[in-house]
Amino acid sequence: MRAVQFDTYGAPGVLHLRDAQHPHPGAGEVLVDVYAASLNPVDWKVRAGLVAANFPLTFPATTGRDGAGIVRGVGPDVDPTLMDKRVAFFAPRGQGTWTEQIALPAAGLAIVPDDVTLIDAAAMPLAGTSAFIPLVDIANVAKGMRVLVHAGAGGVGTFAIQIARARGAEVFATCSQRNADFVASLGANVIAYDQAPFETQVSDIDIVLDVIGGDVHERSYKVLKRGGLMVCLNAKPFVDRSAEYGVTVKTAPILPKREILESLLQMMGAGNLRSAVEKTMPITDFRQAHEMSETGHVRGKIVMLIRNDDGTPVA
Structure with a gap:
């Protein structure tokens, strides 16, 4: 399993796409195959160490705050009907979403409506x-x-x-x-x-x-x-x-809330809200993506493609 990680604060060059430990869902958690992950300005600020007081990290750290994918495993005390559901999510504090798999609290997930793509869903949470x-x-x-x-x-x-x-x-x-x-x-x-x-x-x-x-x-x-x-x-x-x-x-303190994700996804499903995705990039372009975000001139959102439609990792 691959993830975009960094071992120290610094410029985009500190980022590396490398093998990482497979997560396992604990009690109340699900295992998600991540298909797409968003890029937010906070991602490069965290990487650069500019917000270390508010976002303390344990290295190696994985970049990314939100994303979308498909549930592939459930831990104890989780509704088994969540299996194979398309979901949007925030990463819990200390975790990152630019990874092929992530274990998340089931209580924080929101189901993605059929009419909403995983790319558009991934652009929305944060x-x-x-x-x-x-x-x-x-x-x-x-x-x-x-x-x-x-x-x-x-x-x-x-x-x-x-x-x-x-x-x-x-x-x-x-x-x-x-x-x-x-x-x-x-x-x-x-x-x-x-x-x-x-x-x-x-x-x-x-x-x-x-x-x-x-x-x-x-x-x-x-x-x-x-x-x-x-x-x-x-x-x-x-x-x-x-x-x-x-x-x-x-x-405005920004705290992840399932109810908000559900409301926004319902608006998207009804055609009353859309994600403005300027560019999608393969996860292999991780450094270029951070560099683009740092310019401050991204129109809407950049979304990183982590898995292909058939579920295989993006090469």
Whole structure:
């Protein structure tokens, strides 16, 4: 069994595709053949050691936070009908998904609808959950609200636009002019930040989803109406000026929840949500994938192909 692992923090060169120990499902766990795994910005940040305080590792560590595959074994105290089911999942803390097999808690899996591909399912768990929790659990976005999504062409942003639209909100999203047509196709009013400062292009916003922090956070206060809410997935530190502007600022802890995965997969199955996959890459291109993610210019998601449709490992 192969996995993409690293023995120390560093550049993409520390990653290696190599033989790894076969996992065995324990009590309450299932064994999953991983067919596809997502690439999220946190993956390269973990590899580089930039978030070591929040993501402590035991080396060798396997990269990747989420994916999709087929259940091939069940441990004690697990419903045997899960066998051969297509599932989407998060990796438990300390595990990675860029591997041909993984043992996971059955309680954290979600069944993938028949009309959703494993590639699209693999792209969703972390980015989709990172959009759902701020907009639904925290902001309770509803019909008639005006929502601003920063980084609308990114992994979280693409899901956030669609989730807010599905709940009846009017959505505005920042992106570069290069990505304007793509972001508009998701249902957002485009705010091209490289044409003019975003705060001069939109105002009277009820909800801001800030996935950037820093200067973008600071400038976002100006577009919120009094009584508005900014929810932050903090990429950079920020100064809380909510009292000065008469708004509320909340941070969104992103914790895996089966119920959220099920809700998002149901939306995908019904055609109300789609994964914006810019590129699929064979697992053998693991270093190139990390390098692409580090540029910060990936449109939507990159998905790594780990198994072929017939279940054989990608060569």
